[in-house]
Amino acid sequence: MLQTLEEFLMDMRWPSNAYVKETGFKELYVRISHRFLEGAMRKALDIARVAARQKGKGRFTALVNRLREKYPDLCLYVECVESKVCNNADIKIRLQSLGTR
Numbered sequence: 001m002l003q004t005l006e007e008f009l010m011d012m013r014w015p016s017n018a019y020v021k022e023t024g025f026k027e028l029y030v031r032i033s034h035r036f037l038e039g040a041m042r043k044a045l046d047i048a049r050v051a052a053r054q055k056g057k058g059r060f061t062a063l064v065n066r067l068r069e070k071y072p073d074l075c076l077y078v079e080c081v082e083s084k085v086c087n088n089a090d091i092k093i094r095l096q097s098l099g100t101r
Helices: 005-011 059-070 088-097
Strands: 017-019 025-037 040-052 075-078
Touching: 005 025, 025 075, 040 059, 059 075
Parallel strands: 040 075
Antiparallel strands: 017 025, 025 040
């Protein structure tokens, strides 16, 4: 049985990667890592694979906003984004505006 994203973040033991349950998503694969960001090693939540149940409904934006608010010291690192809705430059600008790396 899959953990929720909240359970995964509260657990923080190995393995540090998992598919997790999250409302509005078909798939969400995450891992805890350490990344060299802004001149320092920081703990990060890598969002490695994400698939919304309904595209274009703002689920990913809501997820990122909630994580930034609840875990302000946890960096968010989005590994790869593929979208038929917008181009990669638009996605990069949008992710940066949400506070991801």
